[in-house]
Amino acid sequence: MTPSYVSTRNPCKLCAPFGATLAFLGLEGCIPLLHGSQGCSTYIRRYMIGHFREPVDVASSNFHEQAAIFGGKSNLAEAIFNVVKQYQPRVIGIATTCLAETIGDDVGMILRELSSKAGNVDLPALVHASTPSYHGCDAEGYHAAIRAMVDQLAGNQPGADHLALFPGMLSSEDLRYLRDLVEDFELPVIMLSDYADRLDGPTWDTFHRIPKGGTPLEQLYRLGGARTCLELTSIYEPARTGGGLLADRFGVRHVRLPMPIGVKLTDRFTRELEAISGRSLPYRHAAERGRLIDSYVDAHKYVFDKRAVLFGHEDLVVSLSAFLAEVGMIPALIASGGGNAGRLRRAVLSAAPELEGHTRILGGVDFAEIEEAAVQVQADLLIGSSNGYRLSRQLGVPLVRVGLPIHDRLGAARVMHVGYRGTQQLFDRIVNALLEARQDGDPTGYTHM
Amino acid sequence: MNNDMIDILEDRKDQIHRTGAAPYAMDCQKRSLAGSVSQRACVFCGSRVVLYPITDALHLVHGPVGCAAYTWDIRGALSSGPELHRLSFSTDLREKDVIYGGEKKLYAALTELIAEYHPQAAFIYSTCIVGLIGDDVQAVARKVERETGIPVIPVQSEGFRGTKSTGYKAACDALSRLVGTGPTHHLPDHSINIIGEFNLAGEAWILRRYYERMGVHVAATLTGDGRVNDIRSCHGVKLNVVQCSGSMMHIAKWMKDTYGIPFIRASYFGIEDVSRALYDVAEFFGDDTVVERTRDLVRQEVKAILPQLSLWRSALEGRKAAIYTGGAFKAFSLVRSLRTLGVKTVIVGSQTGNQEDYELLRELCDEGTVLIDDTNPLELQKFIRETGADLLIGGVKERPIAHKLGLGFCDHNHERKLPLAGFEGMVHFGREVYASLQSPVWHLTYRSSGPCKEVS
Ligand code: SF4
Numbered sequence: 001m002t003p004s005y006v007s008t009r010n011p012c013k014l015c016a017p018f019g020a021t022l023a024f025l026g027l028e029g030c031i032p033l034l035h036g037s038q039g040c041s042t043y044i045r046r047y048m049i050g051h052f053r054e055p056v057d058v059a060s061s062n063f064h065e066q067a068a069i070f071g072g073k074s075n076l077a078e079a080i081f082n083v084v085k086q087y088q089p090r091v092i093g094i095a096t097t098c099l100a101e102t103i104g105d106d107v108g109m110i111l112r113e114l115s116s117k118a119g120n121v122d123l124p125a126l127v128h129a130s131t132p133s134y135h136g137c138d139a140e141g142y143h144a145a146i147r148a149m150v151d152q153l154a155g156n157q158p159g160a161d162h163l164a165l166f167p168g169m170l171s172s173e174d175l176r177y178l179r180d181l182v183e184d185f186e187l188p189v190i191m192l193s194d195y196a197d198r199l200d201g202p203t204w205d206t207f208h209r210i211p212k213g214g215t216p217l218e219q220l221y222r223l224g225g226a227r228t229c230l231e232l233t234s235i236y237e238p239a240r241t242g243g244g245l246l247a248d249r250f251g252v253r254h255v256r257l258p259m260p261i262g263v264k265l266t267d268r269f270t271r272e273l274e275a276i277s278g279r280s281l282p283y284r285h286a287a288e289r290g291r292l293i294d295s296y297v298d299a300h301k302y303v304f305d306k307r308a309v310l311f312g313h314e315d316l317v318v319s320l321s322a323f324l325a326e327v328g329m330i331p332a333l334i335a336s337g338g339g340n341a342g343r344l345r346r347a348v349l350s351a352a353p354e355l356e357g358h359t360r361i362l363g364g365v366d367f368a369e370i371e372e373a374a375v376q377v378q379a380d381l382l383i384g385s386s387n388g389y390r391l392s393r394q395l396g397v398p399l400v401r402v403g404l405p406i407h408d409r410l411g412a413a414r415v416m417h418v419g420y421r422g423t424q425q426l427f428d429r430i431v432n433a434l435l436e437a438r439q440d441g442d443p444t445g446y447t448h449m
Numbered sequence: 450m451n452n453d454m455i456d457i458l459e460d461r462k463d464q465i466h467r468t469g470a471a472p473y474a475m476d477c478q479k480r481s482l483a484g485s486v487s488q489r490a491c492v493f494c495g496s497r498v499v500l501y502p503i504t505d506a507l508h509l510v511h512g513p514v515g516c517a518a519y520t521w522d523i524r525g526a527l528s529s530g531p532e533l534h535r536l537s538f539s540t541d542l543r544e545k546d547v548i549y550g551g552e553k554k555l556y557a558a559l560t561e562l563i564a565e566y567h568p569q570a571a572f573i574y575s576t577c578i579v580g581l582i583g584d585d586v587q588a589v590a591r592k593v594e595r596e597t598g599i600p601v602i603p604v605q606s607e608g609f610r611g612t613k614s615t616g617y618k619a620a621c622d623a624l625s626r627l628v629g630t631g632p633t634h635h636l637p638d639h640s641i642n643i644i645g646e647f648n649l650a651g652e653a654w655i656l657r658r659y660y661e662r663m664g665v666h667v668a669a670t671l672t673g674d675g676r677v678n679d680i681r682s683c684h685g686v687k688l689n690v691v692q693c694s695g696s697m698m699h700i701a702k703w704m705k706d707t708y709g710i711p712f713i714r715a716s717y718f719g720i721e722d723v724s725r726a727l728y729d730v731a732e733f734f735g736d737d738t739v740v741e742r743t744r745d746l747v748r749q750e751v752k753a754i755l756p757q758l759s760l761w762r763s764a765l766e767g768r769k770a771a772i773y774t775g776g777a778f779k780a781f782s783l784v785r786s787l788r789t790l791g792v793k794t795v796i797v798g799s800q801t802g803n804q805e806d807y808e809l810l811r812e813l814c815d816e817g818t819v820l821i822d823d824t825n826p827l828e829l830q831k832f833i834r835e836t837g838a839d840l841l842i843g844g845v846k847e848r849p850i851a852h853k854l855g856l857g858f859c860d861h862n863h864e865r866k867l868p869l870a871g872f873e874g875m876v877h878f879g880r881e882v883y884a885s886l887q888s889p890v891w892h893l894t895y896r897s898s899g900p901c902k903e904v905s
């Protein structure tokens with residue numbers, strides 16, 4: 001067993017306001033604002049830019065010593081005012097940093113006061129999430145922000161009878177695909193949050209204060225009338241999620257499903273869509289499913305019994321584990337920087353019970369711990385973020401980059417994970433990484449594999 | 450959206466000027482406005498930039514995990530030996546630590562990490578929270594220092610205590626705890642320190658080679674490819690050569706006051722500036738052989754790169770560039786380097802420049818150049834469009850702005866992977882500028898300065 005360290009060495013998580021910022025970027029016309037000092041927002045911006053290679057504007061209330069001692073109320077008000085002047089946003093999404101949380105600023109109250117004093121000055125919609133990093137990672141912050149949006153913006157305005165889809169932290173291309181998939185069932189959909197276009201858009205022909213894309217506020221105002229809310233998480237309890245709150249407050253039917261990766265988990269997702277829409281799986285998706293299984297057959301021997309180390313946010317690694325299990329690979333080590341081993345284990349074994357006894361599961365760990373454990377599992381492959389590159393180099397095994405952050409390759413926003421199509425791309429990449437390692441490591445260098 | 454609609458925030462108006470327009474006093478070195486999307490980071494960031502390249506020290510970030518996570522191995526500061534600086538260590542404070550204080554955790558973290566990694570010294574960076582919960586970091590540091598026998602040095606870098614420059618100062622204060630604690634008898638007569646040089650992409654090695662050819666010994670680089678022991682002994686030199694003066698001038702001044710070591714400012718970017726720097730050092734020693742060797746070196750190096758540069762120049766003549774850097778001192782060199790390539794600077798700004806810097810920039814730049822202090826993405830967009838710049842030089846945060854607007858971009862920040870210093874660095878820079886401006890992809894994008902180009 002590895003010694004248990006007090007310090008965190010090479011973290012395998014980001015902080016909560018990062019996740020909240022990401023969620024806010026999926027609201028149309030929204031500028032995220034971090035309540036705290038300047039560094040947090042600049043670092044988070046920089047990190048997102050490294051991954052998405054897109055402009056990411058995140059404002060800060062920019063605490064100074066006075067604010068740190070007496071509270072950041074006037075800073076927050078000034079920040080909101082300045083953001084409005086420069087960006088004319090429709091929404092400002094406020095997340096608290098550790099500093100503001102520790103001081104104990106009551107952001108809700110500050111905002112209420114501000115709105116009542118604003119009189120006839122036009123303020124944008126204001127939504128705020130409490131995201132102290134000292135009790136949660138980026139995924140936690142993401143869900144806190146989604147829940148805050150439901151809490152403070154969702155309404156019951158009449159409109160089409162739609163499906164609410166809460167996809168979780170996925171890539172831009174995943175979000176685009178999920179929207180298409182649901183719409184192919186002829187289901188009107190409200191997706192929260194949808195940063196697909198904002199964080200993977202074209203070059204500009206004109207200036208943009210705020211890039212296009214995102215879930216429009218009008219849709220949030222109608223969210224309470226959804227016929228069902230599908231929420232893609234196997235980790236977060238309804239008491240912590242937007243979907244849970246939507247069910248409580250508006251009586252919306254709430255279905256939690258693991259992120260649909262692999263045939264089995266995607267089938268669960270599409271069966272649910274079939275039930276909701278009363279239509280069967282549209283032809284082009286059935287065809288994608290068919291091709292995916294066909295490729296499993298073609299490659300089954302290349303992947304059988306291959307041992308993988310998985311790391312990333314919990315919901316992602318849970319579903320990836322189930323996918324690896326269904327193709328005959330062994331996720332020998334499943335690790336996440338967030339949460340704890342107990343809840344991760346429960347979620348993995350519920351998604352893929354056949355893994356019982358074949359895998360080691362580590363929750364709330366850092367890369368130093370992952371490295372120490374990985375050395376013992378004889379891995380053939382690593383699957384996770386770019387931060388695993390050190391380990392990949394050290395072990396001499398390939399890294400298939402998924403999730404976030406991917407800051408050493410192009411196209412992070414277009415890496416797919418979910419659905420038949422996303423699984424197909426992932427499967428092809430995994431098989432090819434294994435083949436490439438085998439070919440490169442072979443003295444003969446066969447050209448037909 | 451119409452460009453005129455991007456207004457400058459009232460409180461920022463005195464941080465923007467045009468050369469040629471009277472009267473002039475840049476209102477710089479002030480805090481970023483709340484709600485303005487500043488490109489600056491925080492005090493911690495400033496300290497981290499300066500101390501990070503010390504390769505055999507433990508860098509422990511005391512605070513919640515984010516501050517450490519976002520700075521893990523993001524810079525290109527190379528090492529010729531130990532690589533401890535490339536790991537990220539944090540006390541990862543949790544709720545109970547915030548309530549009951551983080552001292553115990555800090556103590557345990559330091560103890561275990563020093564035992565595991567055997568660093569030559571340890572730096573403890575305080576982040577915002579630590580300033581609030583009132584941990585007595587000094588006391589913990591003293592205790593661990595006693596127990597382990599290595600210097601354990603707190604860095605007062607709580608983000609809210611000022612700007613990035615405050616962080617530079619805090620880092621220099623931390624360094625001054627090391628300087629003067631080692632022997633100096635081994636240092637040859639013509640010894641210098643290179644200060645404010647972080648060995649990005651191996652730039653310190655390039656400079657070291659030049660100085661060796663001149664007959665000048667580099668005792669320590671502060672802090673690129675840095676070693677604790679070199680820093681302890683670096684007060685034995687005759688001269689400090691300070692680059693990137695914004696960040697490390699403090700330590701040079703402190704060494705002058707404490708040890709009487711004179712300093713000169715230098716920049717190693719661009720033919721003119723690097724030549725000037727080397728000559729200045731040679732002249733300081735007043736040794737004819739050194740001066741002679743320096744002249745030979747400069748002559749050879751310039752001769753080797755000029756043909757290539759003039760080829761690029763003929764292709765680039767008349768193009769326009771915008772510069773946005775961390776410190777202002779680098780901006781001078783960039784304006785001159787771009788001139789060497791035939792490129793005119795139309796916007797120049799920095800995160801942390803002072804009045805004197807901006808005054809010098811005003812003298813250096815052509816009339817009509819926009820000077821900006823602590824700008825933000827919207828202002829940059831506005832001025833890029835107004836000036837019709839073809840190229841933006843900055844850091845990773847500025848890259849997407851350039852690319853979205855259909856402009857070339859060159860990374861001249863701490864994350865660069867190409868050495869841009871010295872004569873060979875000028876060739877890399879030239880190639881970067883050339884590749885950015887001549888790429889055919891711009892024919893397919895919209896340009897800020899004109900209508901959509903026809904695709905043929
Ligand atoms: S918490 Fe403070 S020190 Fe850390 S990144 Fe934010 S502003 Fe900087």
Ligand code: SF4
Nearest residue numbers: 015040098133515516
């Ligand atoms: S202080 Fe908290 S919010 Fe800010 S960067 Fe550090 S962990 Fe993230």
